[in-house]
Amino acid sequence: SREKLDSYYCVLFNDEHHSYDHVIYSLQRALGCELGEAQLHTTAIDKEGRRAVKAGHYASCQEAKEEIKRHSENVSQRPLHVEVLHADVMAHQKFALRLGSWLNKLMGYSSDFRQIFCQICLKEEAGSEKPCFISRLMLWDAKLHKGARKVLHELIFSSFFMEMEYKKLFAVEFVKYYKTLQKEYISDDHDRVLSVTALSVQMFTVPTLARHLIEEQNVITTITETLLEVLPEYLDKNDKFNFQGYSQDKLNRVYAVIFDLRYVLVSKPAVWTDRLRERFLEGFVSFLRILTCMQGMEEIKRQIGQHIEVDPDWEAAIAIQMQLKNILLMFQEWCACDEELLLRAYRECHKAVLRCGTSGRLREKTAFHLCGHTLESRPYRVSADPVSIHLPLSRTLAGLHVRLSKTGAISRLHEFISPEEFQVELLVEYPLRCLVLVAQVAAEMWRRNGLSLISQVFYYQDVKCREEMYDKDIIMLQIGAAFMDPNQFLLLILQRYELADAFRKVKLSKDPDLIKQYNMLIEEMLQILIYVTGERYVPGVSNVTKEEVVMREIIHLLCIEPMAHSAITKSLPENENNETGLENVIDKVATFKKPGVSGHGVYELKDECLKEFNMFFYHYTKTQHSKAEHTQKKRRKQENRDEALPPPPPPEFSPAFSNVVRILNCDVMMHILRTILQRAVELETHLWTEAMIQMVLHLLSLGLLEEKQQLQKSPEEEVTFDFYHKATRMGSSALNAVNVLMLLEKLKRVPQLEAQKDTVNWILQMFDTVKRLREKSSVTTVMSTSGSEATKGDEAQSTQDKEKAERKRKAEAARLHRQKIMAQMSALQRNFIETHKLLYENTLEAQGKDDAVMEEESMSSAIDCSKIALGPKRGPSVAEKEVLTCILCQEEQEVKLESAAMVLSACVQKSTALTQNRSRILELSG
Structure with missing residues (x-):
């Protein structure tokens, strides 16, 4: 057969x-x-x-x-x-492959044949549900072996991709079967380059084609739905992603879908049509469903008693956050292109955040009282309840809010979300919990949770993730500070940091470990308050540009030490095009120092940029903070200047965030500052550290700078920010009550805080400056008719202030110079004593004996003799003391024959005129 x-x-x-x-x-x-x-x-x-x-x-x-x-x-x-x-x-099969290669060559010669080929491949049979030929080939791609795939892809390139019209039609077919193709690729074991899905970059990155696919094929929704369909196995019972026991190979293939979304969004449209707006918004809402599955995923709970046995998987969740970082930024930028779209997208995102925040509403509200203010909130403790570091929905909302502020569309926000619906406390809640978690990890409260949590916290603040994680949480707190009552905002902060008892008259534990924990938490809380009130270099939070933001980042990197180009680049966040913006601004803030014989060239910060240094820059790690502080203090010392490092005047908040400054002068803030300063002054409690005092001084500086800027800009009656009055007001009606100003004066006398003396002096000078500005403003208001005289008086006062400051500077320089000379003299003296040790001991011994004899004689003569001025029984006369001042060390000393010798400088030189014995050779020992 x-x-x-x-x-x-x-x-x-x-x-x-x-x-x-x-x-x-x-x-x-x-x-x-x-x-x-x-x-x-x-x-x-x-x-x-x-x-x-x-x-x-x-x-x-x-x-x-x-x-x-x-x-x-x-x-x-x-x-x-x-x-x-x-x-x-x-x-x-062999013949088909040869035919494919031959057709490939033929289409390179003939454009007519190419068009005929494309038409036939795209033609669908009438009355049949079967896909066209090219779609069938694409759907077979995952079943073909490597050689056949290569021939097919080359055929597509040489035909469809050579004609723009047919490229568009091919892209439509590709999107039509996109979900199936991606699912087959994820199930396949071949590399991405051997899959037909890799052709997506050739279509999605063409701006006109991408826009057409969004409008006509709803490609954004298609891609986001594909993501949701390929990840259902990682959803838990609460419909949140949980990547425990994940497959790294499968996730790497899922990233291909995320890349496609990035390709579609890479170029923003210049013109928006109604259809484009609707399709994009539909895609954005679909994308929010993915973020909803990530909001609060992989919650963790603090281990108490026993250490965790196995570290949970954390890499997958962080890796997806990294992949989505640029996509989140691009979605926000697209929304910001059109005011109507931005407001609608903000409303949808706001709804999604509120839906995710319903879980904790079952608990009854409790009241927290402090300084005559009350906060009612639902009880929650980060140290006892579940908490998650993954909050992409809240952070997207923060990004959209900043863009509302930047474009001015925030003035219409009430049309889309009523003030009652806004619920700012709920918006702030989850980012605040995340920041408290970071603080508690720093305070070593989560040691039993292993390295997994430490790694997550590291990436949360690292340059790779911070732009869409840590930075956005700070912005969300600034949004809360702008919308909430400042006292209630601070009460919420105190409650979530679990520091309510630390600032109430409650007797705290004397356990040193608990005290250390409290101190760390207070430091972390103060640091966040500094960031909320002082960090304004975000377009939308204040009127700054992206270039200014990059310049500030570079300035603070170079304040640590001079750096190479590669080191600066690694420390800056990248945009969607993998650019940092370094090249555009580096020459404005730094000069390049060429390498020597060995080593590499580095950038050094220009002197005029040093004034922009902020010791509490929010992107510094603890190590960088310490190093930058040491470097700047050392530089100022070398320049014979004081070591105070006050914050630079921050840019003014935009109108949407202008209420944030109210935190600085509210009652609860004053209570916090007074309490910490009082503990340091009284030295009767361990609940303070030098770092804490540094932060309190920084907050005081921010408050004074803010008031100074407002007084210089507007007349006093228009300035409602009254930091000076609040700081100089007594904390209570008690007899021993003190204000911040009095505490600062006492702080200068605390020996443990000698290093902060210059900063305290700077703040006291700022208090004087603000006081004069207020007095000057009052005088100007009352005596408006004699404006010219007031101006002259102010000019005279200003001149006096300058002269006083100049005299003080010179006196300080002279003091430092004297210290330096005295140190040199002491060194020379020690050296001389070591060299002539024997002679020095004999001199001291003889001098000591003579002094004792003289003292005895003078005492006996004073007792024996009566005070008779004339005659044979005249008493001994008292010699007048001659006291001289050393011109070098400024020390005063009585001149006596039997006292220490006076040192005179002399030049010993052989003379040919004043000598009797010319043959004698002098040995110069001096």
Whole structure:
């Protein structure tokens, strides 16, 4: 029969699960071939994707197939992919591949043939539900071997991608079957470059084509829905992602879908149509569903008693955050292009955040009282309840809010969300919990939770993630500060940081570990308050540009130490085009110092940029903060200046954030500042540290700078910010009550805070400056008719102030110079004493005896003799003391014959005129 005469092939296919050595070993064992032959087979399989390793009857080929599978299973978890194919099938497949290569060459010569080919491939059969030819080929892509895939992709490139019209039609077909193609790619084991899905970059990055696909094919929604469909296995019972026990290979393939979303959004449209607006918003809402699954995912709870046994997986969640970072930024930028779209997107995002925040509403509200103010909130403790570091929804809302402020569209926000619906306390709640978690990790309260949490906190603040994590949480707190009553905002902060008792008259534990924990939490809380009130270099939070933001980042990096170009680049966040913006601004703030014989060139900060240094810059790590502070204090010391490092005047908040400054002068803030300063002054409690005092002084500086700027800009009656009055007001009606100003005066006398003395003096000077500005403003208001005289008086006062400051500077410089000279003299004196030790001891001994004898004689003579001025019994006369001042060290000393010798400088030189014995040689020992 024909079946007996038919020949078959045993065909071995390539996969990504077996190594070269595994395949060679399996072929040698199964086929009994030599090493060289097995290597030839393996090389061909890797290059073309398949190879016929045995030809013959069906039975022999089937036997070879089973042997190859059996041996390959011994060295790997899964067997090699082997098929037995009829010789005719192999011939047809070989012919199809040759035909594909020939068509590929032909289309390079003839554009007419190319167009005919495209038309036929796109033609659908009338009345049939079958896809067109090119769609069928794409859907077969995952089933083809490597060689066939290469031919197919080359065919698409040389035909459809050479004609813009057909490229658009091909893209439509591609998007139509996008979900199926991506699912097959994720199930496949071949690399991305060998998949038809890799062609997406050729279509989605063309601006006109991307816009067409958004409008006509709703590609953003298609991509986001694909993401949700390929990740259902990672959803828990609460519909939140949980990547415990995830497959790294599968997630890497899922990233391809995320990349496609990035390609579509890479170029913003210049013109918006109603259809484009609707389709984009539909896609954005679909994307919010992904963020909803991530909001609060992988919650953790503090371990108490026993250390966690196994560190949970954290890399997958952080990796997805990194992949989505640029997409989140691009979505926000697209929304900001159109005011109507921005407001609608903000409303949708706001709804999504509120939906996710319903879980904690079951608890009854409790009241918290302090300084005559009350906060009612639902009880929650980060140290006891579940908390998550993943909050992409809240952070997206913060990004959109900043863009509302920047574009001015925030004035219309009430049209889309009423003040009652806004619920700012709920918006602030989750980012605040996250920041408290970071503070508690720093206070070593989560040590039993292992390295997993420490790694998450590291990435949360690292340059790779901070732009869409940490920075956005600070912005969300600024939004809360702008909308909430300042006292209630601070009460919420105190409650979430679990520091309510630390600032009430409650007797705290004396356990040193608990005190250390309290101190760390207070420091972290003060630091966040500094960031909320002082960090304004965000477009929208204040009127700054992206270039100014990058310049500030570079300035603070170079304040630590001079850096190489690569080091600066690594420390700056990248945008969607992997650019940092460094090249555009580096020459404005730094000069390049060329390398020497060894080493590399570095950038050094220009002197005029040093005034922009902020010791509590929010992107500094603790190590960078300490290093920058040390470097700047050392520089100021070398310049014979004081070591005060006050904050630079911050840019003015934009109108949407202008209420944030009210935090600085509210009652609760004054209570916090007074309490910490009083603890330091009284020295009766351990609930304060030098770092804490530094932060309190920084907050005082921010308050005074804010009031100074407002007084210089507007007349006093228009300035409602009254930091000076609040700081100089008594804390209570008690007899021993003090104000901040009095505490600062006392602080200068605390020996442990000697290093902060210059900063305290600077703040006291600022208090005087603000006081004068208020007095000057009052005088100007009352005596408006004599404006010129007042101006002259102010000018005279200003001149006096300048003279006083100049005198003080010179006196300080003289003091430092004297200290330096005295130190040198002391060193020389010690050296001299060491050299002439014996002589010095004899002199001191003799001097001591003489002093004792003289003292005895003077005392006895004073007792024996009466005070008679004239006559034979006249008493001893008292010699007048002669006191001289040393011109070098300014020390005063009585001149006596028997006292210490006076040192005179002299020059010893051999003289040819004033000598009797010219043959004598002088040995110069001086």
